[in-house]
Amino acid sequence: EKLLRMIKCRFAGLLARRIIINQSSYLTYRQLSWVEAQKRPLKTRNAHGSKNTAGHWSQGLKTSMQDPKMQVYKDDKVVVIKDKYPKARHHWLVLPWQSITSLKALRAEHCDLLKHMQQVADQMVEQCPDSTSLRFRTGYHAIPSMSHVHLHVISQDFDSPCLKNKKHWNSFTTNYFMESHDVIQMLETDGKVTVKEGASELLKLPLCCHVCHRELPTIPALKEHLKSHFSR
DNA sequence: GTTCTAGAAC
DNA sequence: GTTCTAGAAC
Numbered sequence: 281e282k283l284l285r286m287i288k289c290r291f292a293g294l295l296a297r298r299i300i301i302n303q304s305s306y307l308t309y310r311q312l313s314w315v316e317a318q319k320r321p322l323k324t325r326n327a328h329g330s331k332n333t334a335g336h337w338s339q340g341l342k343t344s345m346q347d348p349k350m351q352v353y354k355d356d357k358v359v360v361i362k363d364k365y366p367k368a369r370h371h372w373l374v375l376p377w378q379s380i381t382s383l384k385a386l387r388a389e390h391c392d393l394l395k396h397m398q399q400v401a402d403q404m405v406e407q408c409p410d411s412t413s414l415r416f417r418t419g420y421h422a423i424p425s426m427s428h429v430h431l432h433v434i435s436q437d438f439d440s441p442c443l444k445n446k447k448h449w450n451s452f453t454t455n456y457f458m459e460s461h462d463v464i465q466m467l468e469t470d471g472k473v474t475v476k477e478g479a480s481e482l483l484k485l486p487l488c489c490h491v492c493h494r495e496l497p498t499i500p501a502l503k504e505h506l507k508s509h510f511s512r
Numbered sequence: 513g514t515t516c517t518a519g520a521a522c
Numbered sequence: 523g524t525t526c527t528a529g530a531a532c
Contacts, residue, residue, distance in 0.1 A: 337513055425513045
């Protein structure tokens with residue numbers, strides 16, 4: 281029994297170390313002796329090991345955009361994928377191959393790239409069979425959860441089981457959603473993109489219909505209301 | 513970004 | 523009692 285426990289311990293240790301090797305924190309971890317490392321609760325070690333890695337959820341787009349099965353369009357500058365959790369009948373993301381962490385990193389030299397992303401977004405809408413019946417918007421979230429700059433191309437029906445809460449709704453229907461054209465304009469005039477202070481507060485605003493501006497008390501009520509605008 | 517669920521709101 | 527939201531997740 282003692283031996284079994286020892287083998288289990290050893291295995292857990294190797295496992296933890298193997299995870300750490302893939303990260304920059306390897307040296308820090310190695311400074312601990314093997315015995316000391318065993319004293320650390322497994323949970324803590326996992327927490328230590330799973331943060332700031334390529335496997336972290338916020339890095340998911342980097343993985344998805346490289347996956348040919350996810351790509352619905354690509355050229356030498358950008359790739360388009362379907363949003364994994366679409367918030368409307370049509371919801372794509374346009375991503376540049378070039379790694380740009382966020383809007384904050386954008387400079388004047390990125391203007392042409394953003395214009396191209398906009399062009400590709402327009403193409404996606406054009407080729408969509410529903411483009412005649414549905415309105416589309418193209419823009420960026422002021423404070424995105426996912427790393428790597430991505431342009432949302434989303435139909436305005438918001439008819440999707442993935443749209444579940446106030447944050448989802450307000451991120452696409454308030455000024456939290458920054459129109460692509462406005463972002464490009466800002467970059468051209470200021471040489472950078474500034475996000476208005478208090479943008480995060482916009483997510484807490486009451487639920488308001490984007491078509492008739494009626495206020496709805498709950499998400500289910502809002503969804504029911506949207507049917508009156510977007511019956512198939 | 514999602515999932516899960518405690519407890520608020522009804 | 524049920525519906526719904528909102529915050530933690532190590």
